[in-house]
Amino acid sequence: MAANLVPDSGAQFTSSELRRIKLFAEMKDADISILNNIVEPVTCRPSQIVVSAGDTGDCMFLVMQGEFRVSLISQGREVLLAKLEAGDFFGELCLLDESNRSADVVATMPGRLLRFSRGAFQQLMDTHPQVAARLMIGILRTVGSRLRKMDKQHSDSMLLSRSWKTIH
Numbered sequence: 174m175a176a177n178l179v180p181d182s183g184a185q186f187t188s189s190e191l192r193r194i195k196l197f198a199e200m201k202d203a204d205i206s207i208l209n210n211i212v213e214p215v216t217c218r219p220s221q222i223v224v225s226a227g228d229t230g231d232c233m234f235l236v237m238q239g240e241f242r243v244s245l246i247s248q249g250r251e252v253l254l255a256k257l258e259a260g261d262f263f264g265e266l267c268l269l270d271e272s273n274r275s276a277d278v279v280a281t282m283p284g285r286l287l288r289f290s291r292g293a294f295q296q297l298m299d300t301h302p303q304v305a306a307r308l309m310i311g312i313l314r315t316v317g318s319r320l321r322k323m324d325k326q327h328s329d330s331m332l333l334s335r336s337w338k339t340i341h
Contacts, residue, residue: 178223181285184214186237193260194235194287196311204304211297212287223278223286230267230274232290236260239284243276256281265312268294 188205191197197205212235217223223234226245236259243255243263254276257263263278268291298305 178215178217178221178286178288181214181216184285186214186287190237194237194262195260195315196235196262196308199311200304200307204301204307207297207301207304208289208308211293212289215286215288217280217284217286219280219282221280223280224264224274224276226274226276228274229271230264231271231292232288233262233264233268234278235262235287235289237285237287239286240281241284242279242281244279245276262312262315265316267291268312 186209188202191205191209197208223241224230236257238259241257242253243257244251244253264274266272268289294305
């Protein structure tokens with residue numbers, strides 16, 4: 174299990190609680206029930222590293238409670254990429270390939286996550302392909318939104334850099 178996260182085997186979530194996860198918001202109750210049976214609830218403590226950049230990933234995480242800092246170390250400094258809260262998710266690319274983690278994710282307060290392993294995703298594709306397809310569409314929408322945001326940030330920073338050079 175990633176980063177010595179503590180299994181929360183007693184955790185039971187209702188459909189309405191799971192709908193707070195943006196990925197599940199528009200899913201049918203039957204879909205959510207299927208997903209609820211294959212995710213693993215885990216807990217983490219403040220300052221706990223959930224995933225580290227460069228580590229091999231085998232699962233994604235869905236945030237039920239808490240806040241998490243997503244960052245990278247660049248030129249010896251921490252660069253904050255995002256702050257995640259209940260309803261968000263991370264590590265989704267690990268469902269698709271065996272690539273390494275691209276950033277560090279650290280809990281900033283006590284947290285509860287749902288761990289969704291690559292194996293569980295494979296099982297879902299085999300047994301409930303329609304649910305897996307709806308899940309992937311939701312993941313792709315979020316990834317697309319993140320890419321558009323990053324493109325805009327990059328474009329804005331390039332324009333700022335050019336205007337700075339023109340002034341000086």
